[in-house]
Amino acid sequence: MILYKIGKIISIGKQYIILESNFIGEVIYVPKPRDFIAEKVLKIFIYEYKYENHKTLYGFKTFKERILFEDLLTVPGIGPKTGIQILKERIKKIIGMLLKGDADGLAHLPGLGVKSAKQMIFELQDKYSKLISNEEKKKMKNESNLISVSEIIPTLKTLGFSKQQIKLAINKVKSKDNIELMIEDAIRVISNEKHKIIKA
Structure with a gap:
């Protein structure tokens, strides 16, 4: 192997x-x-x-990702193509939703539906609950509430920002549990960069 x-x-x-x-x-x-x-x-x-x-x-990139991928393949209905799509999301967020039993949240991951998400919880929730410390569980559950930075991209496009400006923003904005605050942060980052260019 x-x-x-x-x-x-x-x-x-x-x-x-x-x-x-x-x-x-x-x-x-x-x-x-x-x-x-x-x-x-x-x-x-x-x-x-x-x-x-x-x-x-x-x-x-990490051994933890490999372990989770291997575990995902034990879930009926999840093959390697779906497993690799699921891991596009942050691993802490995935495990956080798994520990919380958040089938709706998991169902929004690429390649997963509600049925597969429930099956994933059924197969893996107990295993990960036993492997992870209570402190780490709390962190991961909090992580699962955070919104992915990529989710603000459509709004920034609608507001007329260029690809370069959007790329700058998503590289600097941190994930939060409120998408409106993230959009405000992104606009602030872009605005500050404009001011730097003007001053230069």
Whole structure:
């Protein structure tokens, strides 16, 4: 069993990276390709999925992500393609919703419906509840209430901000439990940047 690989990222696609390791280039599917940097040497945790005569590699920046991915595959109705989509969300938020039994919240994750979300809670809630300390549980449950920064992008587009301005804002704005406050923060960031340019 392959646990991890160390190599150089040769190319980055929409759903995968190409990693060169020991003079061999391999396609590795990852949750968030944009988190990786081309030409960088790194360690990536691997899950090797075998089906009939086919083998597909899935990669993760942290061992925790790999463990959660492997656990997701034990849930009826969740395969590797769905599992990798689910992990586009922050791992703490996913586990927080799992611990709270928040089927509606989980159902909003890519590839999941209400039925699969309930099945996920049924299969994994007890396991993660036993593995995680009470203090960590509290943190994760709070994390699950936070809104992803990406959710403010449509509003910023509607307000007429450019792609460059939106990218600047989402890189600086922190997740909160109130989307209106996040939008206000984003507008403030963009406005401050405009003032810097004018002064320059």
